[in-house]
Amino acid sequence: xxxxxxxxxxxxxxxxxxxxxxxxxxxxxxxxxxxxxxxxxxxxxxxxxxxxxxxxxxxxxxxxxxxxxxxxxxxxxxxxxxxxxxxxxxxxxxxxxxxxxxxxxxxxxxxxxxxxxxxxxxxxxxxxxxxxxxxxxxxxxxxxxxxxxxxxxxxxxxxxxxxxxxxxxxxxxxxxxxxxxxxxxxxxxxxxxxxxxxxxxxxxxxxxxxxxxxxxxxxxxxxxxxxxxxxxxxxxxxxxxxxxxxxxxxxxxxxxxxxxxxxxxxxxxxxxxxxxxxxxxxxxxxxxxxxxxxxxxxxxxxxxxxxxxxxxxxxxxx
Numbered sequence: 001x002x003x004x005x006x007x008x009x010x011x012x013x014x015x016x017x018x019x020x021x022x023x024x025x026x027x028x029x030x031x032x033x034x035x036x037x038x039x040x041x042x043x044x045x046x047x048x049x050x051x052x053x054x055x056x057x058x059x060x061x062x063x064x065x066x067x068x069x070x071x072x073x074x075x076x077x078x079x080x081x082x083x084x085x086x087x088x089x090x091x092x093x094x095x096x097x098x099x100x101x102x103x104x105x106x107x108x109x110x111x112x113x114x115x116x117x118x119x120x121x122x123x124x125x126x127x128x129x130x131x132x133x134x135x136x137x138x139x140x141x142x143x144x145x146x147x148x149x150x151x152x153x154x155x156x157x158x159x160x161x162x163x164x165x166x167x168x169x170x171x172x173x174x175x176x177x178x179x180x181x182x183x184x185x186x187x188x189x190x191x192x193x194x195x196x197x198x199x200x201x202x203x204x205x206x207x208x209x210x211x212x213x214x215x216x217x218x219x220x221x222x223x224x225x226x227x228x229x230x231x232x233x234x235x236x237x238x239x240x241x242x243x244x245x246x247x248x249x250x251x252x253x254x255x256x257x258x259x260x261x262x263x264x265x266x267x268x269x270x271x272x273x274x275x276x277x278x279x280x281x282x283x284x285x286x287x288x289x290x291x292x293x294x295x296x297x298x299x300x301x302x303x304x305x306x307x308x309x310x311x312x313x314x315x316x317x318x
Contacts, residue, residue: 002243004205005282006079010260011273017069018266028060034075039080059249083243089228095139101226102194113252117188122172122286126189143226151182152238157212182235183219196224201257202247205278212236216232216276
């Protein structure tokens with residue numbers, strides 16, 4: 001078991017004031033057998049009341065309103081979480097039986113959202129890759145490991161080459177991107193194999209073998225393995241998601257998991273700043289040192305639209 005202390009700050013600076021901001025946050029780590037939240041404090045500049053509920057995928061969602069005029073919004077989450085290692089699949093059941101079990105899930109309403117995929121520029125290449133594999137001997141677990149390695153080796157981890165408008169076609173053509181890009185590609189490929197897969201947002205806690213994606217929120221997939229259950233695969237680091245991955249939310253895609261989104265009234269230019277710090281020791285950093293302007297949190301708050309939060313992931317890694 002490992003204890004992590006995580007500070008996560010999201011700040012929007014506006015060129016003028018905005019009003020009537022309706023905001024949603026998914027910044028609450030999942031509590032289950034593999035991670036336990038010991039402590040969490042969420043501080044928002046204007047100290048609004050945060051209402052929480054569980055969404056369709058069992059994520060905790062916070063919502064709040066800010067009616068008064070404000071010129072920036074800062075949201076800080078301070079977390080202490082304990083993670084536990086997973087026991088990986090023994091993978092002793094015959095491959096054909098596992099693939100047959102997956103076929104039974106095709107019409108299961110619980111899994112159907114995690115099996116839908118759309119054709120894209122790399123579809124034919126993926127189908128050829130799948131065709132080259134002997135699924136009579138390769139189990140779902142083994143092919144997931146191969147697929148994770150394939151993306152890791154064939155896509156370059158490059159910050160700033162993708163934007164909020166980058167499609168899967170763009171990423172496939174560039175063969176470059178960051179964690180959410182690799183996750184989106186792997187989701188498509190896994191679902192094309194008939195394996196349920198879901199998007200995961202969270203934090204990466206680097207060690208000697210996991211090095212890419214720190215200092216920001218992270219993304220990876222979880223795939224359903226017959227006779228075992230859900231297991232995470234991180235194509236950015238070619239790793240199985242284990243005790244160094246702290247999960248915030250799961251869903252069909254990024255939009256289901258975005259840490260922050262919202263709307264406001266006002267025609268403004270804005271600057272987005274995101275900072276994430278992960279440590280294995282308790283940290284006493286003053287949260288105000290992350291604030292980029294000379295103002296201190298007083299009268300502030302708001303958010304943006306769904307696609308804007310994709311930019312949050314991108315800018316975190318620049």
